[in-house]
Amino acid sequence: MKVNIRSGDTLWYYSRLFMIPLPLIIDSNPGLNGSYLQIGQEIQIPGFTSQAYTVKRGDSFWRLATARNISIDALMLLNQNINPSSLQIGQTIYLPARAIAPFMRRDVTYNSALLARDIQTLKNQFPFIQVRTIGRSVEGKPIQEIRLGKGTKRVHFNGSFHANEWITTPILMALLNTFLLSLTNSQPIRGLVTNPLYQSVDLSIVPMVNPDGVDLVLNGPPPALREELIAMNKGSTDFRDWKANIRGVDLNNQFPANWEIEKERKEPKAPAPRDYPGDAPLTEPEARVMAALARNNPFDRLLAFHTQGKEFYWGYEGLEPPESSILAAEFERVSGYEAVRSIDSHAGYKDWFIQEFRKPGFTVELGYGVNPLPLTQFNEIYEEVLGIFLSSLYI
Incomplete structure (x- = not known):
């Protein structure tokens, strides 16, 4: 106002x-x-x-x-x-x-246009947040970061690395909206007073890493790429299962953390709806944007939201610091999600972050079922991960 x-x-x-x-x-x-x-x-x-x-x-x-x-x-x-x-x-x-209540609807599919509108609404209502375009997708769509807080503890969240996991974006936006309302109304969240967190934390959120892929899943292919994408999708016009970016590269297999292992064993050897790690690490603009963000900002911890499984992964090759186990135990306690230290997987953003910076990194698998998860799970997922969101800030 x-x-x-x-x-x-x-x-x-x-x-x-x-x-x-x-x-x-x-x-x-x-x-x-x-x-x-x-x-x-x-x-x-x-x-x-x-x-x-x-x-x-x-x-x-x-x-x-x-x-x-x-x-x-x-x-x-x-x-x-x-x-x-x-x-x-x-x-x-x-x-x-x-403003005393969240403005976001929880029953609508969430493409990049709706995200842009909601970010602008948040910026209008809560002008103390900073919004900047940190890069662009293959199709030139903005990849935006939301930043707030005055502290020295730097915490980063992201969502929608994978296109058919787009529900992670409105979940992140809803968590942010709740936090902002708590700040301006001086109302605790689950008993936690949040204004001190604003002074102690520098919070970074990239709600949609893969806008082209999300729009492909929800809106269908852009006319100029229709035939190419249908051919890549094995002739199907149903793109609900698409995980990759619009060039058919899995963005969470794009990072230089034993990328060669994933390249060798992944079944797709060419662009595909899922799992193709590309011809080399960081070939895709979306992956390069996220790598640059981490390199240019010394984040103290990183949480990447994916779906599904009601679990989270917190280790990589034994390179994670002791602090990671403390955070993992708290995340497990407040969410009911299973903490999994290591799995046989490489080249993910969390993997690279731990390897590169030796800081706590987490891949959080929201909800349970078959991707894309239905919006009927929204409220349940939100309540489960609210505790993770808050404890990542105050611990």
């Missing part, structure tokens, strides 16, 4: 007026010098939207404020050109509306 500064206003006053932690207001207005505010200057108040309201008979600022449990001065701030003593029936004024 945007407001214009009046004479005598301060960011501290706005924090008290709207009951929003001051650091969130400061971070919502980068470059703003709180000591030298100017009358008429526009700033953003996180956790609120401005809603148009048509004045009805009997309305007054006092009645409107009382009914909504807000300050009369909050109404005055949003309606600086309105005389509160002479409201007219039919007149349009603006009311501050606190």
Whole structure:
């Protein structure tokens, strides 16, 4: 919500007026010098939207404020050109509306266009988050990172490495939405006070690593590639089982962690809907983007969301640090998922991260069943992994 500064206003006053932690207001207005505010200057108040309201008979600022449990001065701030003593029936004024519930629907398929819309909605409601395009897919679609927090502990999450595991993206977005609402409303999540986490953690989220693949699964092939992709899909026009990127390369088999072993033993020797590791490590732009992200940001831990199995993998070739077992035990406790230290698999993002940086990395297999998992599992999966999300931040 945007407001214009009046004479005598301060960011501290706005924090008290709207009951929003001051650091969130400061971070919502980068470059703003709180000591030298100017009358008429526009700033953003996180956790609120401005809603148009048509004045009805009997309305007054006092009645409107009382009914909504807000300050009369909050109404005055949003309606600086309105005389509160002479409201007219039919007149349009603006009311501050606190965001108290998630806006995301949990019953819709989630392609890259819907993700872009929801990221923008989050940015509008919670302007203290940072959103940047860290690279582009084969088809030129943006791969976006969401960043928030002021701390030194760097935690990274990602989803939708695999196209038919697209449910991991709205799960991540729902977890983020819950966390943001907790911050602006100063409400704990499962008893955990989250505002200190904002000060101690630098959180990075890439909700959709493989936008081309997700859109292929949900929307079908783009016209220019239709025949090529149908041929790669063994003549089928049903792409629900497609895991790879749009060039038929499995992005989670693309990293230089014993990639040669996967290349030798994987059955596909050419681009395919799943399991083809490519002609060399990091040939695909999506994989290169994620490798560069990890190299340029010293993450302290990394969690990659996949489906399915209700388990997570936390070791690689004995290279994981002792901290990993502590986190794994807590993740297992709060989620009910099985902690699996090692499996006979290589070339994944988590594998490469552990090998490269000797930091804790996790591949979390959400839900149970046959991919793509149905949206009927959404709420169950969300509740299971909420504990993992929170404990990754506070431990």
